[in-house]
Amino acid sequence: MKALHFGAGNIGRGFIGKLLADAGLQLTFADVNQVVLDALNARHSYQVHVVGEQQQIDTVSNVNAVSSIGDDVVALIAQVDLITTAVGPVVLERIAPTLAKGLELRRANANDAPLNIIACENMVRGTSQLKEHVKKALSAEAWAWVEQHVGFVDSAVDRIVPPSESATNDPLEVTVETFSEWIVDKTQFKGELPNIPGMELTDNLMAFVERKLFTLNTGHAITAYLGQLAGHQTIRDAILDEKVRAVVKGAMEESGAVLIKRYGFEADKHAAYIKKILGRFENPYLKDDVERVGRQPLRKLSAGDRLVKPLLGTIEYGLPHVNLIKGIAAAMHYHSEQDPQAQELKQLLADKGPQAALVEVSGLDANSEAVTEAVKAYNAIA
Numbered sequence: 390m391k392a393l394h395f396g397a398g399n400i401g402r403g404f405i406g407k408l409l410a411d412a413g414l415q416l417t418f419a420d421v422n423q424v425v426l427d428a429l430n431a432r433h434s435y436q437v438h439v440v441g442e443q444q445q446i447d448t449v450s451n452v453n454a455v456s457s458i459g460d461d462v463v464a465l466i467a468q469v470d471l472i473t474t475a476v477g478p479v480v481l482e483r484i485a486p487t488l489a490k491g492l493e494l495r496r497a498n499a500n501d502a503p504l505n506i507i508a509c510e511n512m513v514r515g516t517s518q519l520k521e522h523v524k525k526a527l528s529a530e531a532w533a534w535v536e537q538h539v540g541f542v543d544s545a546v547d548r549i550v551p552p553s554e555s556a557t558n559d560p561l562e563v564t565v566e567t568f569s570e571w572i573v574d575k576t577q578f579k580g581e582l583p584n585i586p587g588m589e590l591t592d593n594l595m596a597f598v599e600r601k602l603f604t605l606n607t608g609h610a611i612t613a614y615l616g617q618l619a620g621h622q623t624i625r626d627a628i629l630d631e632k633v634r635a636v637v638k639g640a641m642e643e644s645g646a647v648l649i650k651r652y653g654f655e656a657d658k659h660a661a662y663i664k665k666i667l668g669r670f671e672n673p674y675l676k677d678d679v680e681r682v683g684r685q686p687l688r689k690l691s692a693g694d695r696l697v698k699p700l701l702g703t704i705e706y707g708l709p710h711v712n713l714i715k716g717i718a719a720a721m722h723y724h725s726e727q728d729p730q731a732q733e734l735k736q737l738l739a740d741k742g743p744q745a746a747l748v749e750v751s752g753l754d755a756n757s758e759a760v761t762e763a764v765k766a767y768n769a770i771a
């Protein structure tokens with residue numbers, strides 16, 4: 390079985406690509422980073438440091454790489470059995486035209502073998518969003534063929550993988566936590582269901598996507614934003630700060646109450662899930678900067694993402710949300726010289742003030758109590 394994975398970054402090399410290669414799939418990474426492409430094609434292998442209470446170094450072997458721009462990647466799309474991505478939500482739209490070209494070629498070559506595409510991004514149904522971008526790039530005829538032969542499979546992906554701090558400056562080495570979870574929607578596959586150790590199949594994906602994004606990522610983001618305000622550089626230092634921890638835990642409990650109501654999760658099991666996540670944030674073997682976890686604050690403050698979506702859930706069910714509000718206010722204070730979205734947010738706040746800026750990025754109602762509460766919390770921090 391042949392696989393093509395877009396995005397040879399942290400989660401690509403450290404999780405999804407590793408699982409596919411370990412399962413014996415013939416794996417090619419597609420990326421735009423020439424240093425990484427050259428290193429993969431020179432060595433065809435790299436090391437994954439799995440760190441936690443038990444530590445091990447795994448070697449991922451027999452992998453190739455191709456530029457995600459050009460004819461080679463298009464030719465591969467026409468041949469492979471599985472395509473996965475871990476490029477970041479904003480890049481999905483950029484790779485869609487290439488996917489469309491490859492699917493056109495596949496059709497022209499009369500390759501009717503089933504192909505499945507799985508986006509492994511921190512998004513609610515990211516593959517379905519990618520599907521819409523691909524559809525826009527194809528004729529109605531080509532799309533009818535794609536719908537028959539190509540499965541667009543949504544997934545939830547969980548493993549904390551910060552950029553590696555390789556002692557040897559190896560651009561391929563990656564450091565990952567021991568925990569990992571990749572859950573895919575089995576109802577969306579074309580052809581036989583794949584048997585890839587580490588890939589779990591479910592027919593109830595939304596519950597898993599929301600559980601992960603609105604617990605781990607909600608708590609992670611708030612740890613980063615409050616951590617930065619308190620002067621911490623890493624997620625571990627931030628979560629060990631009792632004041633930060635109390636808000637983070639409170640916010641995960643608030644989003645948890647929404648999830649319990651919506652999906653019928655058992656309260657004690659969900660409390661154990663939160664406890665485990667807090668332990669993962671404390672991992673002493675990972676150096677995860679608040680700037681990585683807080684990256685792209687406009688995305689994180691948008692309506693469907695980890696801060697505002699759970700808040701909307703609490704409003705829907707009439708549940709408390711004081712800690713989620715504190716998290717949103719802290720996100721509005723996020724600053725980073727390297728992050729264009731942080732710069733944009735800063736400018737927006739300077740131009741329009743906190744109320745209008747928050748309404749613009751979050752889609753929240755300007756006259757809602759939630760906006761008033763968030764602006765009050767923002768000003769209190771200022």
Ligand SMILES: NC(=O)c1ccc[n+]([C@@H]2O[C@H](COP(=O)([O-])OP(=O)(O)OC[C@H]3O[C@@H](n4cnc5c(N)ncnc54)[C@H](O)[C@@H]3O)[C@@H](O)[C@H]2O)c1
Nearest residue numbers: 396397398399400420421457475476477478510511549550
């Ligand atoms: N790192 C984590 O802990 C983690 C965990 C779960 C999910 N995720 C999700 O995985 C995705 C990737 O995150 P990451 O941390 O691995 O980021 P990353 O920046 O380490 O990796 C992204 C990779 O995509 C590549 N890329 C950019 N544009 C491209 C293009 N047009 N074609 C092909 N490749 C391109 C980059 O060069 C880079 O190698 C994000 O959606 C993130 O939310 C990350």
Ligand SMILES: O=P(O)(O)OC[C@@H](O)[C@@H](O)[C@H](O)[C@H](O)CO
Nearest residue numbers: 511546547548549550606609682
């Ligand atoms: O990747 P982002 O920017 O959506 O979120 C940053 C982190 O919260 C995220 O990468 C986590 O490490 C990951 O989701 C763990 O599974």
